[in-house]
Amino acid sequence: MKKAGHLLWAAVLMAGLLLLTACGNRQQEQEGTAYKIYYVNNEETKIVEREYVSGTTDGRLLMEELLEQLTHISEKMDYETLLGKEISVEGHTLDNGLLTLDFGESYHNLKGTREILVRASIVRTLTQIPDVERMAFTVRGEQLTDAAGAAVGVMAADTFIENAGNEINAYEKVDLKLYFANETGDSLVEENRRNVVYNSNISLEKLVVEKLVEGPTTEGAYPTVNPTTKIVSVNVKDGTCYVDLNNDFLSQPYNVASDVTIYSITNSLVELSNVNRVQISVNGESNISYRENISLNNVFERNLDILDPH
Template identity: 70%
Template sequence: MVTEMSKLKKRFSCAVILVVMLLLAACGREEQPQAGTAYKIYYVNNDETKIINQQYFTESTDTEILFEELTGQLQTKSEKMEYQAPLAEDFSILGHVLDSGLLTVDFDEKYKELWGIREILIRAAIVRTLVQIPDVERITFTVVGEPLVDGSGTAVGIMTADTFIENAGNEINAYEKVDLRLYFANEEGNLLVEESQRNVVYNSNIAMEKLVVEKLIEGPKAEGSYPTINPTTKIISVTVKDGICYVNLDEAFQNQPYNVTSDVTIYSITNSLVELPNVNKVQISIKGESNISYRENVSLNNVFERNLDLLFTGQSQ
């Protein structure tokens, strides 16, 4: 009987020791924090309804190395086939150029075979991944050197992180198309040229007034139209109350790199916004301050209304 008790005690002691060893081993296997900076690599889900992301850590800080690493991750397929890698398609990147925060990525002709929501999702995954590179602020796509166009033949243009807005479930919101009537400068920079941009794809989460200002900053698409606003201008806010659209821009708006008059810039914004049914007048401010002058010759302490006198009619004025 004593012998049996001794055996039981030994077995119990061994079991306790084994449990302690397992607990210690588990503690030793606790996941160590990964070194480097965390980036989100975006992929397309298998249903092709949204983009999802996986974390990727790297200690690289060089812009070119980061581009190669992140595009490499965008080519890596999921071992469990949980999602689709956006760059694991038939098309290839021919090259890229980074200039003053604008990253231009050039693809081969195969990119044109993408269409519909699939193309938008792949583009969203690429843009949202690469725009995380510290020196990259904006991205544009070209195909064999030519600007990427959508199904209607309209140039896609410059994209940012805000171009593809996600909700809490990481699903891209529904996209809509809208026709915009915008006003840019003529070649001399002293008159306004009307430009219709058809089938502009935008996210329904973006206010139409903000979309108009974004497109003005982005610049014209049509030949014969010229930009009116410094492309480095950042939008602080765009709101509408009682028919007045309040546009608040940062200080870069004061710096005009183009040969256009102050009136043309002001009414490029005003006339474009007043085309919207809910806007009658426009108030422009710089960092929230309107009691100043734009380029020292146009007071912003005014509410601006549509100005048809500046419209270019095709005849010399």
């Protein structure tokens, strides 16, 4: 009888171990990193999301996996499929945190609000990948432009925000006059950008500095600011715009004169109605020199003498 009891207990114990092992295996299968996959709702008024867990750690494989998820068809039919036969990704490149997706010609069939929401969904989804900080879109190798013909430019996750549950309310349009270097790097040239769509949660002053860091979009204009420069803060008080940048600003990969860089920032910001002068600092410190010949202790005002006369 005792032997039978021992056998019964052993069987119960073995069954329990098997059950725990099975549960552990199921839990292990579910382990991984949770990502949000973004889609456009059927009314095309906002972005919706669903969670997706991936065990992939390789950045390239993860990107392919998340792109595949954007082709997902909703069983409840409560959101639109973003990628597939209508919109296809023809290629991609990843360079220094910038992921560029090249789409087929059919991308141009997207119009107005729907195009912005589709773009926001893709950018929000893929910038969750650790190696991807920013994104750019091209169509058959050509830079994506908006309805006014202006370049859309580089985007990040915070380019797109939700506002009262309606994504389109997060956007405003503005015309900007920016100043970049000429071909020889010793003067400034104007670049007029019309109907720039921007996140209404950021200031125009910060938008201007962001666009300067991204660089020009027109022929004959050349970048003035190190593209790895990060914006620490941009604030305006009593007509003075205080621009604080990280250490990367102090290094210059381009053949551009020091004063061209300084007045690229200054002249562009002074084009805004509430800015009369500019003070630049690096990580909060202005008691330093830019490239050893321009003191950042100075407050800079508009300089039209540095414009290219041609």
